[in-house]
Amino acid sequence: MIWSAAKGLMVRDLRLLWRRRGDALQPALFALLVVVLFALALGGEAQALAKVAAAVLWLAVLLAGLLALDSLFRGDAEDGSLEQWMLAPVPLSWLVLVRTFMHWATTALPLLVATPFLAELLHLPRTQLPVLLASLALGTPLLSLLGAVVAALTVGMRRSGILVALLALPLYVPILVFGAGSVAAAAQGLDPTGALLLLGAGLVLALVLAPLAAAAAIRIALD
Amino acid sequence: MPEFDPSHPPLLAARGLSFARNEQPVFGPLDFSVDAGEALLVQGDNGAGKTTLLRVLAGLLRADAGEVSIDGRAANASLRSRAVSYMGHLPALKSDLSALENLDFLCGLHGRRRGQLPVNAMSIVGLAGFEDTLVRQLSAGQKKRLSLARLWLAPSPLWLLDEPYANLDLDGINLVNRMVQAHLRAGGAALLTTHGAYAAPPVRTRMLALERAVANA
Numbered sequence: 001m002i003w004s005a006a007k008g009l010m011v012r013d014l015r016l017l018w019r020r021r022g023d024a025l026q027p028a029l030f031a032l033l034v035v036v037l038f039a040l041a042l043g044g045e046a047q048a049l050a051k052v053a054a055a056v057l058w059l060a061v062l063l064a065g066l067l068a069l070d071s072l073f074r075g076d077a078e079d080g081s082l083e084q085w086m087l088a089p090v091p092l093s094w095l096v097l098v099r100t101f102m103h104w105a106t107t108a109l110p111l112l113v114a115t116p117f118l119a120e121l122l123h124l125p126r127t128q129l130p131v132l133l134a135s136l137a138l139g140t141p142l143l144s145l146l147g148a149v150v151a152a153l154t155v156g157m158r159r160s161g162i163l164v165a166l167l168a169l170p171l172y173v174p175i176l177v178f179g180a181g182s183v184a185a186a187a188q189g190l191d192p193t194g195a196l197l198l199l200g201a202g203l204v205l206a207l208v209l210a211p212l213a214a215a216a217a218i219r220i221a222l223d
Numbered sequence: 224m225p226e227f228d229p230s231h232p233p234l235l236a237a238r239g240l241s242f243a244r245n246e247q248p249v250f251g252p253l254d255f256s257v258d259a260g261e262a263l264l265v266q267g268d269n270g271a272g273k274t275t276l277l278r279v280l281a282g283l284l285r286a287d288a289g290e291v292s293i294d295g296r297a298a299n300a301s302l303r304s305r306a307v308s309y310m311g312h313l314p315a316l317k318s319d320l321s322a323l324e325n326l327d328f329l330c331g332l333h334g335r336r337r338g339q340l341p342v343n344a345m346s347i348v349g350l351a352g353f354e355d356t357l358v359r360q361l362s363a364g365q366k367k368r369l370s371l372a373r374l375w376l377a378p379s380p381l382w383l384l385d386e387p388y389a390n391l392d393l394d395g396i397n398l399v400n401r402m403v404q405a406h407l408r409a410g411g412a413a414l415l416t417t418h419g420a421y422a423a424p425p426v427r428t429r430m431l432a433l434e435r436a437v438a439n440a
Contacts (some may be wrong), residue, residue, distance in 0.1 A: 008331025080313020
């Protein structure tokens with residue numbers, strides 16, 4: 001039952017993505033623009049760019065994810081889908097987890113794929129690229145899961161764009177610190193494993209707790 | 224009210240059920256029961272609390288007092304999810320998916336009655352030929368019919384229908400009545416809210432009249 005519901009939800013989300021494939025590219029385009037703006041503002045000097053490249057890429061991915069966050073549950077709340085999720089024989093937290101995973105796969109994963117290209121644009125030293133990719137692969141699901149709790153809390157409100165950002169950004173601070181920090185450590189020749197392991201531990205914790213918290217928040221928000 | 228028979232507990236029973244929003248009573252305390260093969264028609268003016276009552280029974284809202292039992296057992300989330308199908312004002316349909324794709328998803332979510340196929344359900348509700356039409360291109364009445372098809376496929380014995388006649392033409396109203404009749408004959412029960420003007424299904428029906436709760440009552 002829980003697998004058929006999960007499969008159904010995945011198929012549904014992929015179909016919706018395909019019907020609106022124009023929208024699917026937006027987070028990646030946004031990240032590209034942020035990167036270009038940084039490059040322009042910093043003067044395009046390769047040395048200066050290389051120093052901040054990892055931090056800029058992390059910020060671009062984080063901001064793009066934040067932009068996409070509001071769409072996580074909003075559509076399903078407005079057309080009553082969330083009500084039916086709550087009444088289904090499948091735990092709401094499980095559906096929330098699957099939905100968050102699909103949201104991550106459709107908004108953050110394309111960014112991850114685009115990262116080597118964007119890194120090249122910012123003259124990131126090639127030796128740092130694997131660490132950057134590892135930190136993003138661990139960090140972006142964590143961002144999505146924490147974001148899901150915030151999105152669930154604000155799902156009952158009509159317009160909550162800036163509120164979502166205000167609630168989510170403080171929660172994102174540690175992830176940004178460890179994510180960008182791991183690449184900075186690697187740049188200085190230090191071992192980045194510690195920061196990556198912490199991100200991994202955070203991800204495991206969030207995988208278990210965030211869906212439960214988000215499900216509880218949805219129940220409260222739709223009361 | 225018939226005598227309580229412990230060997231056949233009512234499919235749905237509520238005792239002393241009441242709900243208040245911001246200290247203002249919305250309805251209750253209410254006592255009623257619905258047996259298998261019966262329909263309960265919840266009537267009341269706009270704002271009398273019909274929708275709220277159905278949402279409380281479905282488990283979307285928590286009652287302030289009183290208890291609900293399903294088949295003689297106190298209602299909890301897992302019991303409700305198997306026994307209750309709720310059709311509210313929001314259709315829970317994705318406008319960018321086709322009618323059949325929506326049904327497929329909702330069947331995966333709620334489970335499906337044995338021997339029932341989404342395609343058949345669509346022809347029962349008069350939507351044959353619209354399987355591949357995007358829901359955004361369907362009319363309000365057709366969306367209602369699609370929700371009815373979802374209800375028809377669900378395996379739950381208890382239907383909670385909030386204004387099932389809204390947006391439907393005469394043929395659609397007959398369709399709702401025929402579906403409720405068939406569902407009751409198969410041992411199910413249904414709660415329908417209506418503000419009164421429509422024909423009730425030709426089945427054993429109980430009435431529950433809700434009056435607008437007076438503030439400070």
